[in-house]
Amino acid sequence: MARLRWQGWWDPFSSLRYMQREFERLLGRGFPFGESHAIGGGVYPPVNVFNGPNDILVQCEVAGVKPDDLDISITGETLMVKGVKKGHPDEEKLTFQRRERGMGEFSRTIILPDKIDADRVEAKLNLGVLTVRLPKSEAARPRQIKVNA
Amino acid sequence: MPEKTEKIAVRAEPARPQPQENTLAPLVDIYEEADGTVVLVAEVPGAAADKIDVRVDKGVLTVWADGRLEKPASDYAETYADFSAAQYFRAFALGDEIDRDRIESSLCEGVLTIRLPKAVAAKTRKIEVKTG
Numbered sequence: 001m002a003r004l005r006w007q008g009w010w011d012p013f014s015s016l017r018y019m020q021r022e023f024e025r026l027l028g029r030g031f032p033f034g035e036s037h038a039i040g041g042g043v044y045p046p047v048n049v050f051n052g053p054n055d056i057l058v059q060c061e062v063a064g065v066k067p068d069d070l071d072i073s074i075t076g077e078t079l080m081v082k083g084v085k086k087g088h089p090d091e092e093k094l095t096f097q098r099r100e101r102g103m104g105e106f107s108r109t110i111i112l113p114d115k116i117d118a119d120r121v122e123a124k125l126n127l128g129v130l131t132v133r134l135p136k137s138e139a140a141r142p143r144q145i146k147v148n149a
Numbered sequence: 150m151p152e153k154t155e156k157i158a159v160r161a162e163p164a165r166p167q168p169q170e171n172t173l174a175p176l177v178d179i180y181e182e183a184d185g186t187v188v189l190v191a192e193v194p195g196a197a198a199d200k201i202d203v204r205v206d207k208g209v210l211t212v213w214a215d216g217r218l219e220k221p222a223s224d225y226a227e228t229y230a231d232f233s234a235a236q237y238f239r240a241f242a243l244g245d246e247i248d249r250d251r252i253e254s255s256l257c258e259g260v261l262t263i264r265l266p267k268a269v270a271a272k273t274r275k276i277e278v279k280t281g
Contacts, residue, residue, distance in 0.1 A: 047232075048227070048231060050227055050228065052224055056228075057221050057225060061195070063192040063194035065258070088178070094180040094181065099179075100176040101176045101190070125258075127197055129194050129195050129259065
């Protein structure tokens with residue numbers, strides 16, 4: 001049976017949150033009346049961090065987000081990915097039968113495992129996946145130590 | 150530079166068997182436009198156009214996509230993993246009023262949009278009442 005997204009960590013409150021959103025919608029609150037949805041149970045975008053010998057790779061899943069709507073910044077050893085996932089244009093004219101994708105602002109802060117060289121960071125958005133490559137600073141790279149006999 | 154939208158061919162073929170392991174259901178929005186066209190928007194991040202399969206057969210629309218990302222080289226340690234790339238699969242029952250031959254689908258930035266127009270004959274038509 002196909003599973004829904006991001007069930008690697010089990011969220012015990014996801015069904016309650018879903019019910020709360022449905023009630024809010026019935027009562028005329030929540031998106032599009034004011035507050036934005038918490039996308040995916042509140043943790044968005046999902047992130048993978050890979051730590052290599054010379055650089056750190058961070059992958060974020062941001063399908064449907066345009067490159068202009070992303071705001072990526074680095075402060076020290078912290079990477080912050082912020083942005084907004086816009087809804088459908090002309091929403092009022094549409095009748096929704098099913099609405100599973102969330103929209104709204106998102107922000108995720110990732111503490112990097114090592115010191116990086118902020119001037120050489122590259123970010124690419126391809127097929128809805130943002131890949132940020134952060135080269136490590138000289139001091140953080142592994143160095144071989146020769147043993148003197 | 151924003152990505153171009155790519156067209157995806159919609160095939161009239163029996164559905165591909167659903168893979169079991171590591172298959173996720175993509176999140177979808179389904180809405181109807183003013184003229185009755187049904188639009189299905191599915192999120193399939195990581196899937197390139199040549200790894201997407203949209204088929205219509207016997208009133209069932211099936212969407213399959215391979216969103217498996219390339220893993221970085223083996224000397225990278227996985228510090229934190231929220232998502233592991235996967236195959237996406239979802240099937241939808243089509244109503245009779247959808248025109249099967251004019252279904253179109255396109256991919257842009259990890260979002261697959263499928264437009265299902267209503268058959269012309271099924272649109273509501275006013276019938277004129279003649280007197281006399």
